[in-house]
Amino acid sequence: MKNIVLPGDNLPEINGRSPYAYTEEGKNYAMVLGVYDAERQSIVPLEGVWNPRLEETVVGIVTSVKNSVYEVDLRFYGRALIIGGKFERFSFKIGDVVEATIKNIEDRKTIILSFPRLLSGGTLITVKPAKIPRVIGKDNTMIKQIAESANSRIVVGKNGLIWIKDGNVALATEAILRIQEEAHVSGLTERIKKMMENNAR
Amino acid sequence: MGSKANRPELIVDGKRLDGRALDELRPLKIEASVLKNADGSAYLEWGNNKVLAAVYGPVETQPKHMADPSKAIIKCRYAMAPFSSLEEHGRTGPNRRATEISKVTKEAFENVVLLNEFPGSMINIFIEILQSDGGTRVAGITAAAVALASAGIHMKDLIYAVAIGKVGDALILDQNMIEDNYSDADMPIAIAPRNNDVLFLQMDGDFSKEELKRSIDMAIESGKVISKVQKDALRHVYQKAAERYESE
Numbered sequence: 514m515k516n517i518v519l520p521g522d523n524l525p526e527i528n529g530r531s532p533y534a535y536t537e538e539g540k541n542y543a544m545v546l547g548v549y550d551a552e553r554q555s556i557v558p559l560e561g562v563w564n565p566r567l568e569e570t571v572v573g574i575v576t577s578v579k580n581s582v583y584e585v586d587l588r589f590y591g592r593a594l595i596i597g598g599k600f601e602r603f604s605f606k607i608g609d610v611v612e613a614t615i616k617n618i619e620d621r622k623t624i625i626l627s628f629p630r631l632l633s634g635g636t637l638i639t640v641k642p643a644k645i646p647r648v649i650g651k652d653n654t655m656i657k658q659i660a661e662s663a664n665s666r667i668v669v670g671k672n673g674l675i676w677i678k679d680g681n682v683a684l685a686t687e688a689i690l691r692i693q694e695e696a697h698v699s700g701l702t703e704r705i706k707k708m709m710e711n712n713a714r
Numbered sequence: 715m716g717s718k719a720n721r722p723e724l725i726v727d728g729k730r731l732d733g734r735a736l737d738e739l740r741p742l743k744i745e746a747s748v749l750k751n752a753d754g755s756a757y758l759e760w761g762n763n764k765v766l767a768a769v770y771g772p773v774e775t776q777p778k779h780m781a782d783p784s785k786a787i788i789k790c791r792y793a794m795a796p797f798s799s800l801e802e803h804g805r806t807g808p809n810r811r812a813t814e815i816s817k818v819t820k821e822a823f824e825n826v827v828l829l830n831e832f833p834g835s836m837i838n839i840f841i842e843i844l845q846s847d848g849g850t851r852v853a854g855i856t857a858a859a860v861a862l863a864s865a866g867i868h869m870k871d872l873i874y875a876v877a878i879g880k881v882g883d884a885l886i887l888d889q890n891m892i893e894d895n896y897s898d899a900d901m902p903i904a905i906a907p908r909n910n911d912v913l914f915l916q917m918d919g920d921f922s923k924e925e926l927k928r929s930i931d932m933a934i935e936s937g938k939v940i941s942k943v944q945k946d947a948l949r950h951v952y953q954k955a956a957e958r959y960e961s962e
Binding site for chain 2: 517519520521533535542544545546558559560561562590591620621622643694695697698699700704
């Protein structure tokens with residue numbers, strides 16, 4: 514079992530400026546519920562909201578349209594907008610599921626999206642944002658494996674929304690929800706691999 | 715409420731009505747992440763108190779005019795279930811007492827939650843007292859701290875709260891309903907265990923300066939036990955999953 518830390522726990526060493534730790538009077542303390550990685554000297558959070566970063570891929574639902582400005586629901590406390598222009602040719606309706614890239618973040622709570630792409634049909638599932646890195650895996654290995662075994666098209670939004678279409682949607686969904694449940698338990702890759710192999714036929 | 719005229723013997727031979735020593739806590743049990751829909755939650759049993767706490771957030775601030783562009787705001791709702799108590803405390807709907815407790819709870823958490831991390835958002839804390847037996851506000855804060863941590867909210871510390879009472883010259887820790895009603899004074903107190911900062915303190919009745927010092931020491935001493943139960947509850951959620959899946 515890995516080393517679980519809780520808010521206020523004293524940490525031996527922390528690498529650089531971690532967003533999940535703070536320093537007071539020369540001592541380091543954890544800020545969130547997470548796992549302390551002694552090798553990298555950093556904290557991996559186990560729960561929590563998504564912290565948007567530039568260039569991240571997100572999946573959302575269009576909630577309003579006004580003068581070619583689209584507001585997108587990303588399950589985030591701030592706003593997310595797609596701003597259309599003269600040269601950009603897209604048009605979405607309310608309720609459309611879109612994939613987009615974060616172009617800019619204003620005041621840490623208004624997200625400007627670019628390169629929007631319509632995701633038509635398919636299924637949308639919600640996963641805790643803290644578990645998304647495990648769903649994707651190192652160099653996309655985990656999500657690639659699931660997509661191949663289930664023969665599905667999968668788009669993972671860093672904000673916690675995942676879009677699945679074609680193939681064995683139920684199997685892909687089950688695998689992703691299982692990763693969410695077991696993200697902190699070692700040997701996850703092997704278990705998911707086994708599960709996909711057993712169900713692939 | 716009781717008066718001195720009809721007060722029962724609260725302390726006999728150094729023991730209290732329920733057989734506890736003066737500085738002994740009631741049995742405390744906490745379970746974290748009990749509600750699937752909430753971002754974080756906790757269920758607490760402290761003696762006969764049964765408390766459910768849930769946290770949603772950070773979410774978009776509603777109503778919008780309350781949003782603070784520089785930091786998050788905390789909203790807290792403390793409520794007693796209509797069946798929670800034998801007395802009028804448990805009547806439904808917000809009342810003077812519930813409003814007050816919601817306010818002090820909110821202010822205790824504003825000291826430890828890193829509000830600057832989520833500007834413009836709102837963190838909702840719900841505390842529901844299912845069964846009450848004295849000291850529900852401290853039970854609520856202790857449960858809500860666990861719920862906040864299990865929601866992954868950025869906090870400086872995992873706080874706890876406990877009440878100290880006074881019967882005659884004796885100080886008693888964590889009084890139950892009868893002791894609460896008939897004691898000469900009582901003082902709920904919330905503490906951040908990392909550096910023992912006092913985040914909230916209310917006092918009903920009189921403590922002398924010496925008694926106040928002693929009661930804070932008692933609270934800090936008992937806090938070691940409470941903190942451990944809180945932390946074990948949070949760790950247990952993940953350890954349980956680990957045990958279940960690692961063997962596969």
